[in-house]
Amino acid sequence: AQKVTQAQTEISVVEKEDVTLDCVYETRDTTYYLFWYKQPPSGELVFLIRRNSFDEQNEISGRYSWNFQKSTSSFNFTITASQVVDSAVYFCALIVITASKLTFGTGTRLQVTL
Amino acid sequence: DTGVSQNPRHKITKRGQNVTFRCDPISEHNRLYWYRQTLGQGPEFLTYFQNEAQLEKSRLLSDRFSAERPKGSFSTLEIQRTEQGDSAMYLCASSLLWGAADNEQFFGPGTRLTVL
Numbered sequence: 001a002q003k004v005t006q007a008q009t010e011i012s013v014v015e016k017e018d019v020t021l022d023c024v025y026e027t028r029d030t031t032y033y034l035f036w037y038k039q040p041p042s043g044e045l046v047f048l049i050r051r052n053s054f055d056e057q058n059e060i061s062g063r064y065s066w067n068f069q070k071s072t073s074s075f076n077f078t079i080t081a082s083q084v085v086d087s088a089v090y091f092c093a094l095i096v097i098t099a100s101k102l103t104f105g106t107g108t109r110l111q112v113t114l
Numbered sequence: 115d116t117g118v119s120q121n122p123r124h125k126i127t128k129r130g131q132n133v134t135f136r137c138d139p140i141s142e143h144n145r146l147y148w149y150r151q152t153l154g155q156g157p158e159f160l161t162y163f164q165n166e167a168q169l170e171k172s173r174l175l176s177d178r179f180s181a182e183r184p185k186g187s188f189s190t191l192e193i194q195r196t197e198q199g200d201s202a203m204y205l206c207a208s209s210l211l212w213g214a215a216d217n218e219q220f221f222g223p224g225t226r227l228t229v230l
Contacts, residue, residue, distance in 0.1 A: 045157070
């Protein structure tokens with residue numbers, strides 16, 4: 001069985017601060033994909049990134065960056081210079097190649113204030 | 115709009131009533147998923163279809179729940195004899211499967227069910 005843990009329930013930062021959202025996963029499969037989704041107050045899940053288990057290269061997309069470390073089973077997400085529009089619930093998720101369902105963490109609510 | 119659509123967006127019903135939700139996936143996507151999300155939790159998998167075939171059902175999907183995808187396009191999720199514990203956001207997602215790898219799942223806006 002797969003498991004995704006997001007230990008941070010809620011984080012509050014002031015605009016322009018950097019913030020890192022933690023994600024730890026568990027799986028016995030060697031081939032899997034990790035995802036981050038954003039869920040704004042409107043409720044729709046917005047895809048942010050997908051990373052496969054064979055690609056540990058860190059990725060940067062604008063103010064977003066992701067750090068994947070298989071040695072610690074972590075896939076952390078950093079927002080640089082946070083903005084109020086970043087306020088949302090962020091979910092980390094896992095899918096293994098032998099199954100088709102996403103396993104989500106419980107989410108981290110990020111509140112960015114002025 | 116070429117994204118995943120769901121109807122209705124909100125549904126309020128009385129305990130014991132039946133409800134049906136509809137999901138229209140992205141047109142070329144052959145896989146369709148249903149998830150349920152309760153307050154403060156991440157989405158939990160309910161079931162998924164590949165074309166018309168329902169390939170997996172979660173243990174969360176009790177006998178009161180049934181899902182169909184009759185022509186491999188839109189899907190419906192029906193809950194019979196609703197209970198207050200069924201109150202949740204029901205999310206639909208679709209993806210395009212090719213080769214042996216599953217692709218990104220695109221989510222719809224969800225149907226929020228409130229059972230009084």
